[in-house]
Amino acid sequence: xxKAGSARKIAGRVGLYATVSAFAALLAFPFYWxxxxxxxxxxxxxxxxxxxxxxxDHLTLANLKLLFEKTLYLTWVWxxxxxxxxxxxxxxxxxxxAGYALARLTGKWGERLGIGIFLTYxxxxxxxxxxxxxxxxxLGLQDTLWALVVVYPSFTIPFCVWLLMGFFKSIPKDIxxxxxxxxxxxxxxxxxxxxxxxLAGILSAVIFAFxxxxxxxxxxxxxxxxxxxxTVGVGVPTNLVRGDVYFWGSLMAAxxxxxxxxxxxxxxxxxxxxxxxxxxxxx
Amino acid sequence: MIxxxxxxxxxxxxxxxCLSVYLALSDAKIASNTYGxxxxxxxxxxxxxxxxxxxxxxxxxxxxxSQALVLVLGKILATCLSKDFVGKSFFRFxxxxxWVAPISLGTIGWKWMLDSLYSPVNWVxxxxxxxxxxxxxxxFGERDLAMASVIAVHVWRLLxxxxxxxxxxxxxxxxxxxxxxxxxxxxxxxxxxHIVLPLLRPILTVAxxxxxxxxxxxxxxxxxxxxxxxxxxxxxxxxxxxxTGILGGDLAGGAAISLFLFPxxxxxxxxxxxxxxxxxxx
Numbered sequence: 231x232x233k234a235g236s237a238r239k240i241a242g243r244v245g246l247y248a249t250v251s252a253f254a255a256l257l258a259f260p261f262y263w264x265x266x267x268x269x270x271x272x273x274x275x276x277x278x279x280x281x282x283x284x285x286x287d288h289l290t291l292a293n294l295k296l297l298f299e300k301t302l303y304l305t306w307v308w309x310x311x312x313x314x315x316x317x318x319x320x321x322x323x324x325x326x327x328a329g330y331a332l333a334r335l336t337g338k339w340g341e342r343l344g345i346g347i348f349l350t351y352x353x354x355x356x357x358x359x360x361x362x363x364x365x366x367x368x369l370g371l372q373d374t375l376w377a378l379v380v381v382y383p384s385f386t387i388p389f390c391v392w393l394l395m396g397f398f399k400s401i402p403k404d405i406x407x408x409x410x411x412x413x414x415x416x417x418x419x420x421x422x423x424x425x426x427x428x429l430a431g432i433l434s435a436v437i438f439a440f441x442x443x444x445x446x447x448x449x450x451x452x453x454x455x456x457x458x459x460x461t462v463g464v465g466v467p468t469n470l471v472r473g474d475v476y477f478w479g480s481l482m483a484a485x486x487x488x489x490x491x492x493x494x495x496x497x498x499x500x501x502x503x504x505x506x507x508x509x510x511x512x513x
Numbered sequence: 514m515i516x517x518x519x520x521x522x523x524x525x526x527x528x529x530x531c532l533s534v535y536l537a538l539s540d541a542k543i544a545s546n547t548y549g550x551x552x553x554x555x556x557x558x559x560x561x562x563x564x565x566x567x568x569x570x571x572x573x574x575x576x577x578x579s580q581a582l583v584l585v586l587g588k589i590l591a592t593c594l595s596k597d598f599v600g601k602s603f604f605r606f607x608x609x610x611x612w613v614a615p616i617s618l619g620t621i622g623w624k625w626m627l628d629s630l631y632s633p634v635n636w637v638x639x640x641x642x643x644x645x646x647x648x649x650x651x652x653f654g655e656r657d658l659a660m661a662s663v664i665a666v667h668v669w670r671l672l673x674x675x676x677x678x679x680x681x682x683x684x685x686x687x688x689x690x691x692x693x694x695x696x697x698x699x700x701x702x703x704x705x706x707h708i709v710l711p712l713l714r715p716i717l718t719v720a721x722x723x724x725x726x727x728x729x730x731x732x733x734x735x736x737x738x739x740x741x742x743x744x745x746x747x748x749x750x751x752x753x754x755x756x757t758g759i760l761g762g763d764l765a766g767g768a769a770i771s772l773f774l775f776p777x778x779x780x781x782x783x784x785x786x787x788x789x790x791x792x793x794x795x
Contacts, residue, residue: 243598250593250604253586257669258607260622261614263633267625275631282633328518335515343515345789349782350526352723354730356751357775360758360768361532362525364541384525387518445615447733448751452759463617467737478625485621489614496613497606504677507723 261489267482268293275479293479301477302457303484306465309375313461314443316379321386321439326432328387329394330420334403344395348506351388355448358384366453377453378461382446386439393438393506397431398424434499441496444488462488536768543762555769564745564753565770572749574660576728579667583724584717586668587675594676595683612673620737623666627652627738653739656746663747666734671727675720682716683709715788722781729777750774 266285267275274280274287297303332344355362362381363372371377401424409419425432450464457469466484470477496503537555539548559565594605611619626634635649644650652662686709694704710717732751735741741748741756748756750773758767 246593246596246598249589250598250608253590253593254604254607257673258610260619260626260669261610263626264622278630282631282636324518324521327514331514341789345786347519347522349785350522352726352778352781353526353530354726354751354774354778356730356732356754357771357778358526358529358533360754360764360771361529361536363543363759364532364536364764365529381525384522387522391518441613447615447617447736448755451736452755463615467617467621476625478631481621482625485614485618489610489618492615493606493610493613497609500609500613500677504681507678507719 261486264482264486264489267479268486270479272479293477293483296477297480297483301470301480301484302460302465303462305458306460306462307488309459309465310444310461310463313375313378313382314440317382317386317443318436318439320379320383321390322432322435324383325387325390325394325435328391330398330424332391332395333398333401344392347388348392349388351385351392353385355385355446359448359452362449363452371453373454373456373459375454375459375461378443378446378450381449381453382443385446386442389442389506390435390439393435393502394428394431396506397428397434401427431502434502437495437499438503441492444492533768533772536765537772539765541764541768543759543764551765555765556772559766559769559773564748567745568741568748568750568753568770569773571660571745571747572729572751575664575667575747575749576725579664579671579728580721580724582664582668583671583675584721586672587679587720588713588717590672590676591679591683594680608676609673611670612677616670616733617737619670620666620734623662623669624738627662629654654743656743659739659743659747663735663738666738667728667731670734671724674727675724678720678723679713679716682713685716686712715791718784718788722785726778726781730774 266283269289269291270285271287271290271292274285277286280286328347332340332347334340335343366372366377366381369377369380371380405427406416406419406424409423410416414422444461444463446461447463450461451468454460454464457465460469462484466481466488470481470484535548538550538552540551540554541548590608594601594608626632629649629651632649632652634652635644638644639646639649650658653659690708690712691704694708699707730751732749732755735747735749735752736755739747741752750770754767754771757763757770761767
């Protein structure tokens with residue numbers, strides 16, 4: 231009896247590992263593909279007789295060299311970082327006070343307003359990009375990074391307000407009230423007491439505003455046409471392709487180098503991101 | 514304190530939305546600044562156009578098929594990840610990669626992996642003797658295969674997200690509930706059907722709703738992989754709006770097309786609010 235039980239347990243483990251490994255292999259395969267393509271020689275890449283899944287020739291840095299020296303890749307990365315930083319600053323300036331106020335606003339209205347703001351995050355860029363392009367043109371921002379700096383907070387603010395609201399709610403009111411009894415003004419209580427203990431929450435809002443910015447595609451594609459002003463998400467897929475010629479090695483290198491840091495950052499804070507999405511469906 | 518944030522969002526979500534309705538009722542072109550009022554003309558001509566109807570149908574197929582797959586696979590994967598095992602965090606990182614990496618870049622990887630000449634997917638299929646040397650599928654060249662490809666890539670992209678949401682739901686089910694049922698002699702399947710799935714319903718709804726929005730309104734995967742081709746076989750509403758409104762210069766026509774995304778958003782928002790209200794009451 232005990233033997234049958236443990237055999238079953240082992241079978242269960244094997245099944246578990248087999249399933250998880252199969253999923254992981256399928257989901258991560260494109261990144262493995264990018265990794266080997268980055269270091270393959272052209273001769274290896276374009277020989278149809280080769281096994282494409284392994285190295286058949288010596289490794290090379292030529293693709294990376296081409297990417298860094300002959301393309302605008304570094305410019306795109308730099309553009310993305312500038313936009314990201316500015317968007318994060320605007321988002322924090324507006325979302326921090328709003329998130330705090332909503333957390334302290336008791337009663338039904340606070341909750342409803344919070345959900346209302348969150349729902350605007352769901353209004354997709356593909357619904358708004360046409361009127362947005364008109365607005366951007368009227369403001370004289372077309373084909374500049376400023377267009378993105380102005381427009382991106384329209385989705386980072388709602389998400390971060392929601393996230394920060396949840397975070398501030400978890401901080402007991404008594405802490406700041408105690409400080410105010412001791413003669414602190416509310417503003418000072420917020421800056422000196424609430425902000426320091428909220429650093430983790432604020433940091434996750436920063437990471438999300440930044441990664442949402444890097445991942446955005448539609449607006450960046452719509453507003454910006456000159457290659458020198460593009461962000462990395464649009465620059466790489468549109469510029470490393472010349473007509474029918476794909477610079478596959480460099481293209482894969484660019485995808486990999488950009489994706490991995492973003493993925494690692496995002497992964498660190500993912501649980502908080504997900505708890506933002508469960509909207510009260512979990513207690 | 515809330516006001517600046519609300520004003521910013523109103524100015525950049527509310528105002529563009531109204532402008533979009535206005536544009537849809539006008540004859541605005543990208544090159545000119547005049548807006549003549551044409552009423553429902555754009556909506557009518559959109560509804561009459563075969564391309565639009567095709568895109569609407571494609572959008573529905575794309576959304577429904579990809580979401581059904583995502584929910585089923587997500588539930589399976591979440592059940593696996595809810596167990597403890599060695600190497601879990603490493604597997605979790607690999608599984609999450611498609612969601613956390615920038616979507617346009619991940620899709621470019623697929624574009625090559627499904628290339629007509631250099632596809633490693635075809636190479637593997639050939640090695641497994643599923644396809645022959647001269648019958649490699651042209652993933653982006655045939656209508657059904659192209660649709661299957663964009664759906665597959667979208668499932669690849671959204672599966673991690675749904676998995677993690679469902680996983681959060683699974684871990685919130687008290688362990689005792691399952692253990693008590695096991696003591697009472699309920700097997701894996703009967704526990705799944707009578708206990709786990711009913712308890713998971715709210716979170717599955719939430720995962721499904723977000724998935725529907727992401728799929729219904731996405732254009733990145735389709736723009737990068739197929740540009741709507743071949744012969745509009747994978748054209749969806751959002752990509753059609755882009756080609757009409759931005760590349761074709763017909764702002765009014767594009768705005769009218771993208772407005773068809775709105776009803777789905779309204780339905781999703783209403784269901785979402787109901788879930789949130791129920792959570793408030795209990």
